[in-house]
Amino acid sequence: MFAKRRDALMQKMGARSLGVWFASPVRLRSRDTDHVYRASSDLLYLANCPEPEAVLILRPDADEERSILFVRPRDKEREIWMGRRLGPERAKEHYGVDAAYAIDELDTKITSYLLGCEKIYHQLGDSEANDRRVIEWKEGVKRQRRVGKVTPDHILDSRALTDEMRLFKDSAEMEHMRHAAKLTAEAHEMAMAMTRPGTYEYQIEAMMHYHFRKNGCLDFAYTPIVGGGANATILHYTENQDALKDGDLVLIDVGAEYQFYAADITRTYPVSGKFTDTQRRVYEIVLAALQAGIDACQPGNRFDDVHQAAVAVLTQGLVDLGVLEGDVQTLIEEEAYKPYYMHKTGHWLGLDVHDVGGYFEEDGSSRILQPGMVLTVEPGLYFNPDFHDVPEARPFADIGIRIEDDILITEDGHENLTAAAPKSVADVEAVANTKTLF
Known part of the structure; x- marks a missing residue:
């Protein structure tokens, strides 16, 4: 079901594109106490992923790893205090994506994902920090144009596509x-x-x-x-x-x-x-x-x-x-x-x-x-x-x-x-x- 939704979305995204969806932030209730976490609705719709700090990448043109989920790595000490994590080792099978990696690998891997893309789909305006991050990715990969690589020119609001699907x-x-x-x-x-x-x-x-x-x-x-x-x-x-x-x-x-x-x-x-x-x-x-x-x-x-x-x-x-x-x-x-x-x-x-x-x-x-x-x-x-x-x-x-x-x-x-x-x-x-x- 979720794979079908992702496939339908990638069809709408078209060639030479990449989509990125960030998890909702954890919100402070008071001092060192957080509000009960509620995941991003788009991330739930596309991957059924309720985890904080997760990021979903969709790559319509890829032969392999068209859907990639970045999640928090296993951490025994943190899990004792805050609860179990799937980690990338189990996230791939659990969420039915093509690949899963630790979230701290995202900034390294994103460069190769963006090569050959002309546009990035992202929830523009949802988070100023995430907007800046996507812009930094786009600008950072531009230097590859010197050696003839295609890199993104445009960042488009992904909600123009997902909102209509969810309706x-x-x-x-x-x-x-x-x-x-x-x-x-x-x-x-x-x-x-x-x-x-x-x-x-x-x-x-x-x-x-x-x-x-x-x-x-x-x-x-x-x-x-x-x-x-x-x-x-x-x-x-x-x-x-x-x-x-x-x-x-x-x-x-x-x-x-x-x-x-x-x-x-x-x-x-x-x-x-x-x-x-x-x-x-x-x-x-x-x-x-x-x-x-x-x-x-x-x-x-x-x-x-x-x-x-x-x-x-x-x-x-x-x-x-x-x-x-x-x-x-x-x-x-x-x-x-x-x-x-x-x-x-x-x-x-x-x-x-x-x-x-x-x-x-x-x-x-x-x-x-x-x-x-x-x-x-x-x-x-x-x-x-x-x-x-x-x-x-x-x-x-x-x-x-x-x-x-x-x-x-x-x-x-x-x-x-x-x-x-x-x-x-x-x-x-x-x-x-x-x-x-x-």
Whole structure:
């Protein structure tokens, strides 16, 4: 699978080229403690290599050693303290590459790899240090031109190729994403069941993390959002420290990462187990907008069609609530809804929660949806009086509702990967009223 991806990429790179992909850096948390390491998504996609300090080289023209991985060498003393390393001796077979060497050999070997190449593919702008290193390689080999050798003239951004490849998920990726979605849907249902007045936001986060780790996920796919009451009106609220109050809603935007693939689900539900009439009115508008957006997820439709479908329902809903007044189409054109819905309706999903891939065609039009793409659909309404205080919106003050599903585009429509997470009013209230721990 990974070899096929590398072969497909080298076909796109073309003759007289070389590609280089660096591992993500280890990031300091505090003093001598590092953050939990998360590998480069491109390196995972091309070689399934999660190791720090690794570098992948691809050489389309080579007769041998077309794919080469440079990794940390074995070091008994370091391994006692920090964990086992494969080393180059085992990395070749483990990662399925043509050759593997110690990382300290890279600067020596790169010169011979660059001879005969006209262009280098590299993740430009991802790391200033890596950019400088690639430029130094390019400039350092130039002296070989004096003896008639061809050396690179251009450094190109490799993401122009890999982003488009990653946008279309293969069958293995789909299965990983289905599993991440399944575990995430289960965790959201468990959160609904355990919530009651007095529950702390961090307790819900902890329960969901437990469920993910128990079932083989190393971590969340992104920083969890668990916001009760007015906290739900903050789009990326991540403090998760407050106690939930009777009569409030709680918004949970949490996803698992399984085999490095993300799920991304948002659900909003009443802490008490039952929506108030006002909460229900707003919730049903957002739910209808979600369904309109999902219905627009069809091959041949455009990415922006999903957003426009949701915006139409939300704007009509704001008129029905008495928050906005006027012709719905005019209000949409004037973006009158934006004080209450200020973000887009979705994004690509995959190895990154906000995954790679262009949102526009070459002519500037919105991207045409095609089978294999995975996107989120996540409309919401947020009534934050600190941000926008008008008399018409005051009856809904501090209500924040977002509902989000993950959608795979198929040949004949779509597959909702996260449909199992309860979202109808009846289903949400039924689960939220069970009041079990988990």
